[in-house]
Amino acid sequence: MQFSIYGFTLITGLPANVLAFYTFLQKIRQRSTPIDVLLLSLTISDLIFLFFLPFRMVEAANMKWTLPYFLCPLSGFIFYSTIYNSTFHLTAISVERYLGVAFPIKYKLKCNPRNAVIASVIFWVISMVHCSIVYIMQYHDHSNPNFTDPSKRNTCYEEFSTEQLKILLPVRLELFAVLFVTPFLICCFCYIKFIHILSNLPNINAKKRYRAIGMALGTLLVFIICFMPYNISHVVGYVGNYSPDWRVYALLTSTFNACLDPFIFYFSSSALRGTFKNVFQELSRRLHMPCCRSPLYCPLLNCSSTEEKTQSTTDSSL
Template sequence: MKTNVLGSTYTLIPDAMGAWKIISLVVYGTTFLLGLPSNVLALYVIYCRAKVRVTPNLIYMINLCISDLVFVLILPLKMLAVGKGNWALPGFFCALYNLIHFGTIYASVCFLTVVGVGRFLGVVFPIQYQIYKKPCYSCLVSLVIWTIVGFHGILLFVLESTKDLSPRLFADDTLTCYSNFTEEQMTLLLPIRLELSVVLFFLPLAITFFCYAACIWVLVGSHLHVQKKRRAVRVAVATLSVFVLCFGPYNISHVVGFVLRRDLWWRSVALLPSACNAFLDPLVFYFLSTAVDDGIIQVWQSLKGKCSSLRMKISLTHGKQGNQQKALSIA
């Protein structure tokens, strides 16, 4: 029996592990290649919209975009660890990497939830929500979310620094990272994983499902234009699908592991879909939004205008130079 860099125990089958390594690298590589440009574009579009008018949902979407972008930027470390089959950096970087990696995953979950809550309040209680809808409240909510996520990361750091735990949780040498758990470590780790899944996934999932279900119910029965109804339903279904398919398997592994009182071999498999969320958020969530669609059109028109102005200046400059050369030749 061997333990991989993700902390899951498996029976070592060379062909299967080689195929699994390729699949992991393809998923992480695709996430990096798609997630980096799409999140940068989404962040720029949302920033342009926020300069015109700041709304609570725009603040949440900026935070969500930043979370996904940070997740994507540290993926090369994961790809390096998967490719080499071990952790080649010092143990401190393993702990820091896991704090950022898992922290951004759960931060994305929370920001997806508060966006859904904002849309629910705007649809079901439009008048009351307009009275209390202030950007400063959204900034405060965002700060609370980052604090909660950071608290769980600090908790893992405390466990890492506990001398009674051996080998250490994250990296006891340069070959392993967050792996080779003893029974004593699993006794501490399993309840923490369960608490993470309940507080930062299953509870937000229930809130998100309720909010979007209520939004769909109200919008379908309203006098809104059919096309706008379809767009709203499409956004709701897409968001819930990403929520469940990306984050569900990994958090279910926490619950099953707690019930069985052991680490699961398929935990690393369940972690892969959560990586896909980083590029699915912009593709499915941002770009299905009317506001962002309008923002992309405005940005595109602005870029076209700047390019046309630049070409005109260049042509005028060349025209003046040509006229000057003709004048000199005549003289």
């Protein structure tokens, strides 16, 4: 199951995020806004996550860690850092959206892409500093005679000694409070107010209103479906003074975030909607081109009859 979910996330998330990265990069080069900067930073975070996802797929396929062991803490560090980095960026986007509709004049006067760049850097630093606990745990307790050398293990970030849990469990509780609950509450406040304001605006286009509400609800669902199960395991582990075995399965929902983010971007960025539309139109055009070029496909799609009608019309006009 783990391999299938990782594979689905990689297959769907990689092309969508590549398109999003290209779109936001081009938009920033032309005329950047704080939202564009945050979306680009979040897309980069998702792409880094997807780049390291194959390491997890190899582990899931072999049911144990068979890669060089230095990749274990590295992949775990990137894995968890990008997940929590996403919560910060999604929250910042919700704040931007709320300020844009609640205080439109002040927002336009004071919004500056540079502030979004600074915020993105801060988000990256905070998430990476917190998730450095992965490195600490993997190489902690060397003085213990019962400590197994990391390079001789066949598991990755799953087995912990009592001494390690004394450090790890409080840190996980802090991750739950600081990197999940706080951003989630801010996001809820901003999007509830955002939806309330949009619902009371009489002159806004209905299509734009529904699209904006869909983006807000989609973001809240990502928090609930993707981030909440894994973060609840932190609380359960702290209360029970152990590391729950089901954390592995709770973490699977967090991987979906990488393929769901571009669809949230779709609601919040007209540029990305245009890119997706152009790509789908081009794919549709290319799928029909072989038929009209090769007579072998004509009996299947009636291309021959279409060409004959076109030829007869041309002849009659001549």
